[in-house]
Amino acid sequence: MEDGVMAERTASGRVDRRRARTRTALVGAAQRLLAEGRTDVPILEITELADIGVGSFYNHFDSKEELFRVAVEEALEWWGTLMDRLSADIEDPAIAFAQSFRLTGRLHRRHPELSRVLLSQGLELAHSQRGLAPRAFHDIRVAVDAGRFEVEDLDLALTMTAAAVLALGSLLHAQPDRDDARSADLVARSLLRQFGIPAEEAARICSLDLPDLDVVDTLVG
DSSP states (O other): OHHHHHHHHHHHHHHHHHHHHHHHHHHHHHHHHHHTTOOSOOHHHHHHHHTSOHHHHTTTOSSHHHHHHHHHHHHHHHHHHHHHHHHTTOOOHHHHHHHHHHHHHHHHHHOHHHHHHHHHTGGGGGGOSSTHHHHHHHHHHHHHHTTSOOOSOHHHHHHHHHHHHHHHHHHHHHOTTSOHHHHHHHHHHHHHHHTTOOHHHHHHHTTSOOOOHHHHHHHHO
């Protein structure tokens, strides 16, 4: 009896792992298509890119629109979770906000595919319940509560931040010779000043050392 139960659990585990691999392959294929700006493709092309059968697609998603939505959400959620980990020990919420922005600014050049997935979201980024938006909103609110930011409208501050992320990424892709690190730091400094941080303090915060980007890359990979 015990052997039968164990065999059943083992078989069930294999099925679950196979389903997880299939779903991951589909989401990865969708993210590659998003990065290429190719969303008007048939489901057959998506499944071929994921190297799975068409029938398997509908075991996970009702439509390609749902798949692309999930692909964006998971990419942004993953990056947001990483930003959380890297800022977990930072006590000053203004520094935590700036660090996450500065790292995300560097993401555009160091990880262009992930950047293009982010850019494909457009200003919907500011209204997403997952990924960067809720984390940036949290950082801004905590900084306001701590007296570090002077912000009258939290939603507007979040929209400004999202617009800055997107505009910076678009500029960096359009101007490949532009210094991405300096550009990201300048935009972060401008945001801090708009949120009430004095100029010298904003410059100091944006000159602080960041986590080792090579280590960040291994986490991304």
